[in-house]
Structure formats: structure tokens, C-alpha cells
Amino acid sequence: MPKPNVTLKDLARELNLSLSTVSRALQNSESISKKTRKRVLAGAEQLGYFPNSMASSLRRSKSNLIGIIVPRINIYFHSRVISGIEEVAFKNGYNVVICQSNDSYEREVANTQALLANRVGGVIACLALETEDNLHFLRFSKFNTPLVFFDRVCQEFACNKVVIDDFEAAYKATQHLIDIGCKRIAHIAGYQGTNIFKARLEGYKAALRDNDAMYLDDYIKEIKDLNYTEGYIYSSKLFALKPQPDGIFCANDDTAVGIIQGAKTIGIKVPEDCAVIGFSNYPVSTIVEPSLTTIDDRAIEMGQAAAKLLLQQIEDKSDFVSSQTIVIETDLIIRESTKRTHTK
Amino acid sequence: MPKPNVTLKDLARELNLSLSTVSRALQNSESISKKTRKRVLAGAEQLGYFPNSMASSLRRSKSNLIGIIVPRINIYFHSRVISGIEEVAFKNGYNVVICQSNDSYEREVANTQALLANRVGGVIACLALETEDNLHFLRFSKFNTPLVFFDRVCQEFACNKVVIDDFEAAYKATQHLIDIGCKRIAHIAGYQGTNIFKARLEGYKAALRDNDAMYLDDYIKEIKDLNYTEGYIYSSKLFALKPQPDGIFCANDDTAVGIIQGAKTIGIKVPEDCAVIGFSNYPVSTIVEPSLTTIDDRAIEMGQAAAKLLLQQIEDKSDFVSSQTIVIETDLIIRESTKRTHTK
DNA sequence: AATTAAAAAGCAAACGTTTTCATAAAAAAA
DNA sequence: TTTTTTTATGAAAACGTTTGCTTTTTAATT
Numbered sequence A, B: 001m002p003k004p005n006v007t008l009k010d011l012a013r014e015l016n017l018s019l020s021t022v023s024r025a026l027q028n029s030e031s032i033s034k035k036t037r038k039r040v041l042a043g044a045e046q047l048g049y050f051p052n053s054m055a056s057s058l059r060r061s062k063s064n065l066i067g068i069i070v071p072r073i074n075i076y077f078h079s080r081v082i083s084g085i086e087e088v089a090f091k092n093g094y095n096v097v098i099c100q101s102n103d104s105y106e107r108e109v110a111n112t113q114a115l116l117a118n119r120v121g122g123v124i125a126c127l128a129l130e131t132e133d134n135l136h137f138l139r140f141s142k143f144n145t146p147l148v149f150f151d152r153v154c155q156e157f158a159c160n161k162v163v164i165d166d167f168e169a170a171y172k173a174t175q176h177l178i179d180i181g182c183k184r185i186a187h188i189a190g191y192q193g194t195n196i197f198k199a200r201l202e203g204y205k206a207a208l209r210d211n212d213a214m215y216l217d218d219y220i221k222e223i224k225d226l227n228y229t230e231g232y233i234y235s236s237k238l239f240a241l242k243p244q245p246d247g248i249f250c251a252n253d254d255t256a257v258g259i260i261q262g263a264k265t266i267g268i269k270v271p272e273d274c275a276v277i278g279f280s281n282y283p284v285s286t287i288v289e290p291s292l293t294t295i296d297d298r299a300i301e302m303g304q305a306a307a308k309l310l311l312q313q314i315e316d317k318s319d320f321v322s323s324q325t326i327v328i329e330t331d332l333i334i335r336e337s338t339k340r341t342h343t344k
Numbered sequence C: 001a002a003t004t005a006a007a008a009a010g011c012a013a014a015c016g017t018t019t020t021c022a023t024a025a026a027a028a029a030a
Numbered sequence D: 001t002t003t004t005t006t007t008a009t010g011a012a013a014a015c016g017t018t019t020g021c022t023t024t025t026t027a028a029t030t
Helices: A008-015 A019-026 A034-047 A053-060 A076-091 A105-117 A135-142 A166-179 A195-210 A228-240 A253-265 A299-315 B008-015 B019-026 B034-047 B053-060 B076-091 B105-117 B135-142 B166-179 B195-210 B228-240 B253-265 B299-315
Strands: A065-070 A095-100 A122-125 A147-150 A160-164 A185-189 A220-222 A247-250 A275-277 A294-296 A325-328 A331-333 B065-070 B095-100 B122-125 B147-150 B160-164 B185-189 B220-222 B247-250 B275-277 B294-296 B325-328 B331-333
Touching (some): A008 A019, A008 A034, A065 A076, A076 A095, A076 A299, A076 B076, A076 B095, A095 A105, A135 A147, A166 A185, A166 A195, A166 A247, A166 A294, A166 A331, A185 A228, A220 A228, A228 A253, A253 A275, A299 A325, B008 B019, B008 B034, B065 B076, B065 B105, B076 B095, B076 B299, B095 B105, B105 B135, B122 B299, B135 B147, B147 B299, B160 B299, B166 B185, B166 B195, B166 B247, B166 B275, B185 B195, B185 B228, B185 B253, B220 B228, B228 B253, B247 B253, B253 B275
Parallel strands (some): A065 A122, A160 A325, A185 A220, A247 A275, B065 B122, B122 B147, B147 B160, B185 B220, B185 B247, B247 B275
Antiparallel strands (some): A095 B095, A294 A331
């Protein structure tokens, strides 16, 4: 029965080698002979040795952990991004430690503290809704800890980002509504303090402009918490407008589904009376009736891309602070909520 | 401009105190005078000191990390459990490191290794579908690392568990079908190698038995991967059976939704021709038409309970291995998919 | 065989804490 | 005041690695 924890020292003693030799052998250092390396590996296996990451991290003052900060883990988009990150991280010998900011600024600051204390090798973050200044993130650079933002990214200083082209996606969605013959297109927008929702609104506006389509301030509604209920409630107000909109582009799927369900209760037919487009391609978008046309947000790819970018930074010894931006392509997924018989 | 990293030593020098005094002051040790403690706290604040968890963990041979192993992070149930865990952990000064097993045995073993190497303070795990022997989890006890299973729990040896009463929930669901007048009740079962799906099947059987209701082997279908498509595909086979079932209890919501959508395509009316019940209370269950009667799985509470139980074990110095089981109550949520006019 | 060069192994000092044990200062008791 | 007790501080040794530098061994060259 093996000792609960075997250290390098134990291994060295057992093999009649020095600590340093054993250590180097295990990390495949050049200066160890093949024969010795093999002996060490065999011995490690036999004694059940495995490294103590704490000690190693302390010595190297860098851990094999990657920190992640997201608003909430149980938001479908974020859980997929995280899944993508974990996958790439694990393959490269890293583990992920995850913090939820709950969209609170204060909590996000605490999260950065915690990750700093754990000397994570790098950080991937999506900004909290509340966050306005990003100074707390600058501390990472003091510790030479690479940082990658995704989705809701920092605008204040140069940094690495992984995003989708929200502007273009929104443009594409709005254009699609125009293409199927919509004349009066409304937009349920998200909180304008964050880059993504702002870009989606801009894309919507640009498409209208480029097509000389009707623009009405009343057609734009900013909702801070884009959930089902808000969409449901708002739909009646929206359809009470004169003239009534005949197309709606929503900044996410939840509100879009809320709109669709709300429309039903007041006798508005989707897509005949009004077409609806969402954003994210949540599973529910295939189930709702009519099924929802939407933009696929490529969450898992985003996570993978962010992780790859981060790892690249971590491995890169030059402590030159890079600021790359990776833009992930999005697709418009056309479903029943925009399928009309009478096309333009 | 503060030094990138201030250590206890720096702090001690600055304050003209010894390392040990400073260390003790920061952990609120009894043997430090109020005055000194205040000085130290102020100094720490001023120099921007914060602890190096690596060093602390190494010394105490225990980190402030909690390990989590789940099949996949982006499964809605799991992401909510994780969210619950993180919440409790964060409040108590712990961070969570998350591993995905992808339901693979081999990967799960690797996950336990990684967590062990990181000297996590404790582990919360949901077994991979593939896992049959749980020996790799025994290693944690060698390191005195508390362990709590949830949902798919270890059956081989005594350990801490947080579960819902799957048997009772399934019984309740089946009983409800009987109560609304169903005579021929089918069950879409999950992989029988895991405790939860076995218990759900047993609960279903018991309810039938207790009500002298019709039992048919053909009415039970085991599906390993309980997803939408499988449910959709299987529905036609199910409704081709003679006699045709008039009630179906599915082991999860995804298949239930698949069944409902499948039923539509072949002209079976839910709930009039056949009532359907799911399991988990996924968001989609309120959107599908008819909306789905289901069992709420209380995922967030499960996570919180697991975290509390684990923390309790971690703080408890006595290295007596406990084996508690916490059972979370479940509710049957009745929606349209089981609302019939002609009750029994 | 002697000298030099290259390869392999070892020594010892870090990394930043925590904690045991010893000591100094202050307060209480004699 | 002196002694005893209590309280507050300090010195130093760990925890298990990594790594710069030195030493030994082996191989290559003369």
C-alpha cells in the first residue's frame, strides 16, 4: 500500500538519484539521459508519484489554473463558452476555476482578487452588466497574467478579445426581415451600456437606413433584463403602436419567445402579421411555435478560441502585452417565424 | 506605484514586526493585540498586500479550491448545480475548479488526478455514465479530501450524497397519470446502469403495481442518450403499439418534448389521446405546446446543499469519514400536457 | 595516454506562507 | 519590590517544487 503522498524526495531516495535529476527527468529536460529518464518514469509510476501543483506553482509563481469570470454559470450561453474553454484547457494540462460576478461590479472586483491570489496562469472574462470602469482588470497585467475578454469586452484599454460581429449579425437579421417584405421593423434592444447590445442596435439601424426603411423611435425598446417575461409583457404594448410593426428583431431569444407567446394571446399571427427574429439560437427556439429564426452565437467556438488565444499568451515568454481581436462568424438560422408566403 | 507583489516579509519589514506576528495578525489569531492587528491591517491595505494562496496551500497542504466533476458543464441541470455550488463556496472564501468528464470513465479518472494534484480542499462529483467502478474516488480519502456525490452517486462504498428521491418522484408522476385516468402508461427510461434512472423506472413500476394498472414490457423503452431526437424518433414506434399507450412518463424533459412534437406529426393529440410527463422542469417545458407537466429537479438547491455539506466536512477537523445522504424534495409541476377534461 | 569538450548528475537556494517553540514585555499577585 | 502569571512577539523550520551553478562522469580529440 503506497504512502499517501510520495514526493520527489522519496522518489529520489528510492532511485538513488538527486532531487534535481528526478525533477528534470519528469519534465523531460534535455540534460537527462534517456536511461535515467526511463528509470525515473518507471519509479514514479511504481510509487504512485504525482506532482504537487501547489509547490510547483509557488516555485514558478504561476499555476496551471485558468480563471474564468462570467455573470452566471447557468446562463446557457455562458455554460457553453465555459465548456469550450474547459475542453481546450484540459487538453493542454490546465484546469479552470470559475467565478460568477452575478453581473455585480463589486463581486467582479472580488473575483479578480481571488484569481490573483490563486496566481492563475491567465484569465478569460465576460464583463458584468454593472461594470463601467475596468481598472480592476489592469492588475492582471502587473502580475504578467494574460487576459482575454469575450462577448462583453473591455473598451477602455487595449486587450485581447473574442467576439462575434454583433453589428453584422444584427444587420443580417434586419435585412432578412426587409427581404421577406417587412416594412415596419421594431427592435427589442438590450442594455446600451454594453458593447454587444449597442452594436446590435447599430446594425439594426444601419440596415434600415441602407434600405430606406421606416425608422421610428417608438419601435426601439431598451430592456435591461432580456428575459421571457419582459418580452411577453412588452408585446402587447408593441402591438398597440400605430402603425403596428410587422417585423421584430429581438436582441435575444428569450424575449423573442416572450413576444411570440404574447402575440398569440392577443391574436397576432407570427409570421403572417408580424415576423420575429431572435438572437443566440437557444434550444427553445426550435420548440416554440412557430419555431424561431435566430442568429447562432457560436458559444462553444468562442470558448475554444478564447482558450487557445489565452494559452498562446501564457506559453509566450515575451512579456509583451498583446491585444488581438478574434471575430467569430455568425449564421442566420431561418425558421418558421420569418417564413412568409407573400415575399417581397 | 506599488510593487507588483507585496509579501508578508515586505509588510513585516515596513511595520517593524516579525513575519510571524504579521501572519498571525492577518488571520485574526488570538495572541495578537488589538493595536498591532489594526496596524497590520492598515499596512496591508496601504501596501496593497494580498495573500499568495499557493504558498499558503503548500504550507497547509490544502488549498482553498473545491473541485467539481460533472459530465458536461453545458447541460442545463449541471450548470445550475455548479452555480449553486459556486455561490456557497464563494461566500465561504473558496473557489471552484471544474472538470468535465464527458461521461467518459477514462477522463473522469484523469479529472480526479488533476484535482488531487491541485490539492483541492474537497470534491463534489456526479458520476460519468460510463463509470462502473469508483476506485479512483477512493484516492481522495487517502488524502483526507472530503467527497460529496450528487445526482448520479457512488453505490459501492459509504460516502456523502445529495440526491432527489427519484423513486418517489417517478411514483408521483405515474400516480398523477393514473389519477387523470390513464390506463396504459408507458415509460421512456434512461440508462439502467445509473442509480437515478433505475430508481425512476422502479417508481414507475411501483405506482402501476399499487394501482393494479396495466404493465407491459413493450411500454418500457430504455434510451441511453435521452435527447430530443431520440424522443421524436421513438414516438412513432410507441404509438404504433397495440394497445396504444394513453400516458407516457419520460425520464427527462428533452425526450418528453421530442415525444410531444413527434405525436403532433402523426396526429396524436396531447393530452387528449395521450398525456405526457417529463422530468427536470427545463425552461422549454413551459414553451412547448402543450406545456409539459414535469418534476422540478431543484438543481440549484442540490448544488447549495452539496457545497454546504462539503464545507462542513472540510472545516471539521476530525478525520472521521462521514457518509451522509441529503434528499431534496421534488415537486410535480402540472401543466397542460396532463390536463384532461374527462378525469377518472 | 593525456587533454579537452560535452553530457549527465548533484548541491543548495529560493518561492511565501504557517506554526511550533522559545523569549520578551506587560500585568497581576505576592 | 520581587515573583508569578498572562499576553504579545520573534526565530526558525518546514511544505515540495524548480533552477542557476558546480561537480562529476563520459566521450571525443589530440
